[in-house]
Amino acid sequence: MKTITDYKEKNVLVLGLAKSGMAAAKLLNILGANVTVNDQKPFEENEAAQKLQEAGLKVVCGDHPLELLDGVEVIVKNPGIPYSNPLLAEALKRNISIITEVELSYQISEAPLIGITGSNGKTTTTTVIHKILEESNKKPLIAGNIGTVASEVAELATSENVIVMELSSFQLMGTKTFKPVISVFLNLFDAHLDYHGTREEYAHAKANIFANQTSSDYAVVNADDETVMSLAKSARATVVPFSTSKVVESGAYIKDGSMFFQQEEIMPVREIVLPGKHNLENILAAVAAAKLHGASTEAVKKVLTTFTGVKHRVQYVATVQDRKFYNDSKATNILATKAAVTAFEQPVILLAGGLDRGNEFDELKPYLKNVKAILTFGQTAEKIERVAKEAGIQTIKRVDNVEKAVPEAYQLSDAGDVILLSPACASWDQFKTFEERGDMFIDSVHRLK
Incomplete structure (x- = not known):
C-alpha cells in the first residue's frame, strides 16, 4: 500500500x-x-457501526443530520446513495469533495489497475480477464463490484500484482484522479435512470473511466456500440476496439470463424465454450485487455475452452431428463434478458419478473x-404477460415466486x-439480492433431480 498523506488530520465523513x-x-x-461514519440504520441494529465505534471512530446512526457537514472536507459515500440525498445535495452546494471508495483504492494502490465498465457483461468480462492473467502468471487480483471491496484489495496489492476491477456508474461518478492503465467499456444501454436522471448523465458517469488516462494507457471499447465510440472520442488513451461484426485490425475481432487480436489468430470461435453472441463480445474485450497486459495466447485458449460462466450470469445449473436449466438471475434489465434468450x-421456457421500475x-x-x-412472478408479471401474448406465446402462467416456477x-x-x-x-420486490433469487432457482432445480 502506498503511504499517502492526503487525508492526514482531514475531517472525512463516510456516508x-x-x-x-x-x-x-x-x-x-x-x-x-x-x-465520522453516518448510516441510516439505527445504531442498536447496526453491527458494523458498533464495531467502528469500538475501534474509536465517531459514529452517527438513524438519520443524516446536516450538522455533520460542518467542518467536513471530504465525503466518501456508498455508491448506492444518490446525489439527491439531502445531505449530499447540501454538500454539493458547499463544494465539499464527494468520492467513492474506488477512488481511495486507486490512491493507495501500488498495483496497476484494469477497470471494466458497461451496462451489461462486466462480471463475465472481469472474471475472464482475471482468469487469463492468472493462467499467464501475471498475479492478478480481482476487486470492485465483484468479490472483495476495492480498497481492501489495494491495501494488500504490490507492484507485482495487477488489480482487475469491475466498476459501476455509481462508483465511477465519485472518482477524481482514478486512472486505470487499461479501461474496458463494453456497452451502454438505458439503465439506472432512476438514479442518474438522464441517459446523458449515466453515459457521462461511465465515461469517467477514461477521464484521467494518458496516451501511455489503453481504452478497450466496443466498436459496434455507437454511444461507446462517441464517448471514446474524449479519451486520450490509445483506443483498442473490439467487434463481432467487422474486422478491426488494431483490436479484437472475428474473421473466417476465428478470433483475432491485432492480426494474430487466437483460436476458432467454435472452441469457446461460453454460449451466446453477447458473451463473444465480452470475450473479445477480455482477450484485448489481457493481451495488452502481456497474457499469452496459450493462456487465452486454455481459459476459453474451459470457462463455462459466472454464477447467476447464464450459468449452467443441471440437466434433468434432457432439460437444461440455466440461471441468469443477474439479468436485471431487458437487454440482459434479450442476450440470454x-x-x-x-x-426456451423463460422465467421472468420482479421489481417494477x-x-x-x-x-x-x-x-x-x-x-x-x-412463467411470470413479481410486480411486473402482468406487464411481461402482455408482451408475451403480443409475441404469440401460447403458454403463459403466473406463479408466486421462482421456487414455484421451476417445477x-x-x-x-x-x-x-x-x-x-x-x-x-x-x-428487490421479493429478494434482498439477485444472488438470493438465483440461489433459490438453483436449489429448486436440484430438488427436481
Whole structure:
C-alpha cells in the first residue's frame, strides 16, 4: 500500500456503511483522517457501526443530520446513495469533495489497475480477464463490484500484482484522479435512470473511466456500440476496439470463424465454450485487455475452452431428463434478458419478473421467437404477460415466486428444452439480492433431480 498523506488530520465523513463504507472508514483511520461514519440504520441494529465505534471512530446512526457537514472536507459515500440525498445535495452546494471508495483504492494502490465498465457483461468480462492473467502468471487480483471491496484489495496489492476491477456508474461518478492503465467499456444501454436522471448523465458517469488516462494507457471499447465510440472520442488513451461484426485490425475481432487480436489468430470461435453472441463480445474485450497486459495466447485458449460462466450470469445449473436449466438471475434489465434468450437455439421456457421500475417490456418482443412458454412472478408479471401474448406465446402462467416456477416449467417442458431464469427485472420486490433469487432457482432445480 502506498503511504499517502492526503487525508492526514482531514475531517472525512463516510456516508453509508455496507462493505465498502466499512472498508473506507477503516482505511481512512489508518491514513490519519478524523473519521465520522453516518448510516441510516439505527445504531442498536447496526453491527458494523458498533464495531467502528469500538475501534474509536465517531459514529452517527438513524438519520443524516446536516450538522455533520460542518467542518467536513471530504465525503466518501456508498455508491448506492444518490446525489439527491439531502445531505449530499447540501454538500454539493458547499463544494465539499464527494468520492467513492474506488477512488481511495486507486490512491493507495501500488498495483496497476484494469477497470471494466458497461451496462451489461462486466462480471463475465472481469472474471475472464482475471482468469487469463492468472493462467499467464501475471498475479492478478480481482476487486470492485465483484468479490472483495476495492480498497481492501489495494491495501494488500504490490507492484507485482495487477488489480482487475469491475466498476459501476455509481462508483465511477465519485472518482477524481482514478486512472486505470487499461479501461474496458463494453456497452451502454438505458439503465439506472432512476438514479442518474438522464441517459446523458449515466453515459457521462461511465465515461469517467477514461477521464484521467494518458496516451501511455489503453481504452478497450466496443466498436459496434455507437454511444461507446462517441464517448471514446474524449479519451486520450490509445483506443483498442473490439467487434463481432467487422474486422478491426488494431483490436479484437472475428474473421473466417476465428478470433483475432491485432492480426494474430487466437483460436476458432467454435472452441469457446461460453454460449451466446453477447458473451463473444465480452470475450473479445477480455482477450484485448489481457493481451495488452502481456497474457499469452496459450493462456487465452486454455481459459476459453474451459470457462463455462459466472454464477447467476447464464450459468449452467443441471440437466434433468434432457432439460437444461440455466440461471441468469443477474439479468436485471431487458437487454440482459434479450442476450440470454438469443444465446440458445433450442426452445426456451423463460422465467421472468420482479421489481417494477415503471418501464414496459415491448423491446423484448422481437427476441421471444424461440420462447415456447413464459412463467411470470413479481410486480411486473402482468406487464411481461402482455408482451408475451403480443409475441404469440401460447403458454403463459403466473406463479408466486421462482421456487414455484421451476417445477411448473419442468411440467411444461419437453426433452431438449432450455429452462431459463432471466428475469429482466431487479429482484428487490421479493429478494434482498439477485444472488438470493438465483440461489433459490438453483436449489429448486436440484430438488427436481
